Amino acid sequence: MQIARRSFLLGTGAALVAPRLGFAGVETLIDSPALAAKVKAGELPPLAERLPTSPRLINVAAMGRAPGRHGGNIRMLMGDQRDIRMMTIYGYTRLVVYDEKLELASDLLESYEVERGRIFTLRLRPGHRWSDGHPFTAEDFRYWWEDVANNKRLSPGGPPQAMVIGGETAKFEILDPQTIRYSWSQPNPVFLPALAGAQPLYITMPAHYLKQFHQRYAGKEELEQKVKTTRVKDWGSLHERFSRQYRPENPDLPTLDPWRNTTPIPAEQFSFVRNPYFHRIDENGRQLPYVDTVTMTIGSAALIPAKTAAGDSDLQARYLRFEDYTFLKGAAKRMNFEVKLWKRAEGASFALMPNLNAIDPIWRDLNRDVRYRRALSLAINRRDINRVIYFGLAKESGNTALPESPLYDAALAQLTMTPDLAEANRLLDEIGLAKRDSERIRLFPDGRRLEFTIETAGASTEETDILDLIKQDFIAIGIKIHPRSSQLDVFRRRILAGQTIMSGWTGMDNALVAAEMEPDALAPTSPAQFNWPRWGQYFESGGREGEAPTIQEAKELVELYRGWRHSTTHEERRTIWQTMLKINAEQLFTIGVVNATLQPIVTAKALRNVPDNGLYSFEPGAFFGRYMPDTFWFEGK
Amino acid sequence: MLLKYIFKRILVMIPTLFVTSVLIFTVINLPEGDYFETMVAEMQAQGEKADMSRVEFLKKEYGFDKPPAERYFWWVTGLLRGDMGYSFEYQLPVRDIVGDRLLLTMIVSFFTIIFTWIVAFPIGIYSATHQYSWGDYGLTFLGMLGLAIPHFLLALIFLYFANIWFGTSIGGLVDPQYLNQPMSWAKFKSVLEHLWIPVIIIGAGGTAGMIRKLRANLLDELQKQYYVTARAKGLPPGKALRKYPLRMALNFFISDIGDILPSIVSGAEIVAIVLSLQTTGPLLIRALQSQDMYLAGSFLMFLSFLTVIGVLISDIALAILDPRIRLQGTATK
Numbered sequence: 001m002q003i004a005r006r007s008f009l010l011g012t013g014a015a016l017v018a019p020r021l022g023f024a025g026v027e028t029l030i031d032s033p034a035l036a037a038k039v040k041a042g043e044l045p046p047l048a049e050r051l052p053t054s055p056r057l058i059n060v061a062a063m064g065r066a067p068g069r070h071g072g073n074i075r076m077l078m079g080d081q082r083d084i085r086m087m088t089i090y091g092y093t094r095l096v097v098y099d100e101k102l103e104l105a106s107d108l109l110e111s112y113e114v115e116r117g118r119i120f121t122l123r124l125r126p127g128h129r130w131s132d133g134h135p136f137t138a139e140d141f142r143y144w145w146e147d148v149a150n151n152k153r154l155s156p157g158g159p160p161q162a163m164v165i166g167g168e169t170a171k172f173e174i175l176d177p178q179t180i181r182y183s184w185s186q187p188n189p190v191f192l193p194a195l196a197g198a199q200p201l202y203i204t205m206p207a208h209y210l211k212q213f214h215q216r217y218a219g220k221e222e223l224e225q226k227v228k229t230t231r232v233k234d235w236g237s238l239h240e241r242f243s244r245q246y247r248p249e250n251p252d253l254p255t256l257d258p259w260r261n262t263t264p265i266p267a268e269q270f271s272f273v274r275n276p277y278f279h280r281i282d283e284n285g286r287q288l289p290y291v292d293t294v295t296m297t298i299g300s301a302a303l304i305p306a307k308t309a310a311g312d313s314d315l316q317a318r319y320l321r322f323e324d325y326t327f328l329k330g331a332a333k334r335m336n337f338e339v340k341l342w343k344r345a346e347g348a349s350f351a352l353m354p355n356l357n358a359i360d361p362i363w364r365d366l367n368r369d370v371r372y373r374r375a376l377s378l379a380i381n382r383r384d385i386n387r388v389i390y391f392g393l394a395k396e397s398g399n400t401a402l403p404e405s406p407l408y409d410a411a412l413a414q415l416t417m418t419p420d421l422a423e424a425n426r427l428l429d430e431i432g433l434a435k436r437d438s439e440r441i442r443l444f445p446d447g448r449r450l451e452f453t454i455e456t457a458g459a460s461t462e463e464t465d466i467l468d469l470i471k472q473d474f475i476a477i478g479i480k481i482h483p484r485s486s487q488l489d490v491f492r493r494r495i496l497a498g499q500t501i502m503s504g505w506t507g508m509d510n511a512l513v514a515a516e517m518e519p520d521a522l523a524p525t526s527p528a529q530f531n532w533p534r535w536g537q538y539f540e541s542g543g544r545e546g547e548a549p550t551i552q553e554a555k556e557l558v559e560l561y562r563g564w565r566h567s568t569t570h571e572e573r574r575t576i577w578q579t580m581l582k583i584n585a586e587q588l589f590t591i592g593v594v595n596a597t598l599q600p601i602v603t604a605k606a607l608r609n610v611p612d613n614g615l616y617s618f619e620p621g622a623f624f625g626r627y628m629p630d631t632f633w634f635e636g637k
Numbered sequence: 638m639l640l641k642y643i644f645k646r647i648l649v650m651i652p653t654l655f656v657t658s659v660l661i662f663t664v665i666n667l668p669e670g671d672y673f674e675t676m677v678a679e680m681q682a683q684g685e686k687a688d689m690s691r692v693e694f695l696k697k698e699y700g701f702d703k704p705p706a707e708r709y710f711w712w713v714t715g716l717l718r719g720d721m722g723y724s725f726e727y728q729l730p731v732r733d734i735v736g737d738r739l740l741l742t743m744i745v746s747f748f749t750i751i752f753t754w755i756v757a758f759p760i761g762i763y764s765a766t767h768q769y770s771w772g773d774y775g776l777t778f779l780g781m782l783g784l785a786i787p788h789f790l791l792a793l794i795f796l797y798f799a800n801i802w803f804g805t806s807i808g809g810l811v812d813p814q815y816l817n818q819p820m821s822w823a824k825f826k827s828v829l830e831h832l833w834i835p836v837i838i839i840g841a842g843g844t845a846g847m848i849r850k851l852r853a854n855l856l857d858e859l860q861k862q863y864y865v866t867a868r869a870k871g872l873p874p875g876k877a878l879r880k881y882p883l884r885m886a887l888n889f890f891i892s893d894i895g896d897i898l899p900s901i902v903s904g905a906e907i908v909a910i911v912l913s914l915q916t917t918g919p920l921l922i923r924a925l926q927s928q929d930m931y932l933a934g935s936f937l938m939f940l941s942f943l944t945v946i947g948v949l950i951s952d953i954a955l956a957i958l959d960p961r962i963r964l965q966g967t968a969t970k
Binding site for chain 1: 682726797
């Protein structure tokens, strides 16, 4: 029976092969059996007509993986309806993407050119189509730019930040239906990285579909009727509701991603089916993705490790933590799945953030003294923390680039990281904190004890466990701390208000940095940076809120960051990055404890091509995205 | 007389609900910040960027630039018209979101209440009539166990063993393949297969309370003259019990109706989260956490409304069943 079925499949497979020589170096094209049936029924054009004339060829074998075959369904678990954006992230289909070497490569685009860092010419693939079969052309870019980004109702704040340089918005030109150009009078190094982001800048929208919701194109009565039936305020809300691309809530919205959503909200389970017009093929001529459908089941986040252990997921990392590893490993054999360990790519999994904008002047001045920050760093016994909390599997390092990053510098990662109590005590004495009380706690000149609270957002007990260990280390240099876990909202607000003296948080979100990426995490640029929230706020609001940085090094970082925003060459950017990393490591504005902690990845045994070792991060890489889930496939069955 | 009483009670409901609505609105708005700030905080915690101009746009869109009094006014007048407002998180009208989950919630609650009654009634009667016997102690102990063990813990233990022994999928009320499908016989069977876990767990807590109440009320009555007389005249114990003291002991049961109505709709929140039930409870908690104001507020208002109605119903029923109460409540007869 089994054999008979297989030979039947082979038979249909052979019938699908459409000979078409010279197709991106592939001799024959192979359609998914699921779609081939539709082609036969006349519901869908044949594969050769669905692909662009120059599809993106993915050489799966060259990636060190096995080319696969079509079919199957990947099940995933999510904790929240909003998590359906994970499909956009995992799918990681962008105009340009980061490749394996963290360099920008064209994906949806056939090619692109950059002149003097300010003129960007983007070339589309001729014959490329949206998931509903309508051609994907320059018109879709024009629609977004003219009718969305520059429409007062839809974008009251004007075009997105990445397309505005010093108050100047981009100049948009259509050179031909497949070629568009954006240009500025100054260089714009953030434009391409924004397009390649895990949460990308969308500069194109399916115009043919969305025009029915746009005041400029739709009939007035028809539009009013739609506003009424969907119970929204006006056409603007209507357009905004049906045009969300990042969170693919609208099943009718055409997409360019490997899978498209077919379930309207609200729902407990979302099914995604393959996009018949997806532009990637493998070396054997098979259209990607290999897997036909993806289902995403929504449930409580707290139950996801348990459900995963019961074999309810084929590909899961979200909501799994390192502490679940042993439990998952125990269930792996019984439930037929594998647990891999990937590395997390934050600059620090846990870092101390001395608040340089604390209200209390005594603590603020102390936090701003680099000798104090160095003393703290030298007092932490990172080796013990690594062994006790992470079984020695993490890396003791400062909050800086990871070894996998082209900007990694081993010396910077280890600067002031080796415990040295004598030196720490000497530095503190030198600051003028030599006096101690009967408990051997140091005293300020005014008699106050060097005793303070370190706050965490209370996301996990891991943070408080680490702080309990650090507490012992700090007692040894005469500093008393009290770990206190709070709640994210309150936590942020207290830090921004300067009520928090020091907090514990993760380091740089993205430590797989490359020169082309924006170095905003290294300079005071955002109020969400817990070491200098008010300086960040000052920068972000253009000086309207917050306060200007006063420390020389912080000012220098802002200048370097501005320099990067105006840079034109790779070398220039690389130098700026290196200087900024160096200043951060020397000044210890954030005190990293460990990084490269591990992320459990659960995959069904039959699921092929999921790498055994990988880096798990939102930016860059889009979690699984950079490893191309469209090349994952099911063996057997 | 009764009609006048009912009319008066209905009039009192209006100021009660008004005060409740003010309280709900104030309490939800008490924490600093609003939904959008919470959303930005959560996004940034995951490394995602929030476009601040977009947030400003949304705030304006939903009227957050207006003073609280004005927002309160719009919310309440909306409620009067039956418009429960708009959920920011789901970006859908509140009615659509709650309505979707109401049916499952009512199924779970209905079975739970039935379960509680079936278990608590015989035990309560038995332990009152056999006071201080081994049976009394043993059964009361069981009931107390259900009350004493935290529900969420019980839920986790049940989930684990149900999965290992019976292969029931963890969490939820149906197997994943039936999600988003219309109700069918197979889906109904799948619901039943999952339903017993929440029913037992949520029911376990209520059982103990009910056993104790029934036992105490019954014990009071069992010592009274009329019962002793009935027994002395030779009425068999079972019949004597059913005919007199049990009926007297049931008053608490009627007055409980007031609480039952809202709990049917809200379900048990924490257990529902642990068990990942698609009921309204987790929705409410999540909405309160993320300050999804209209979803949380309107749903709480809906619950308060049901409570008020439930209390009214139970008062009327009590007045009809037990003439003594009416005499105390109104002046004469």
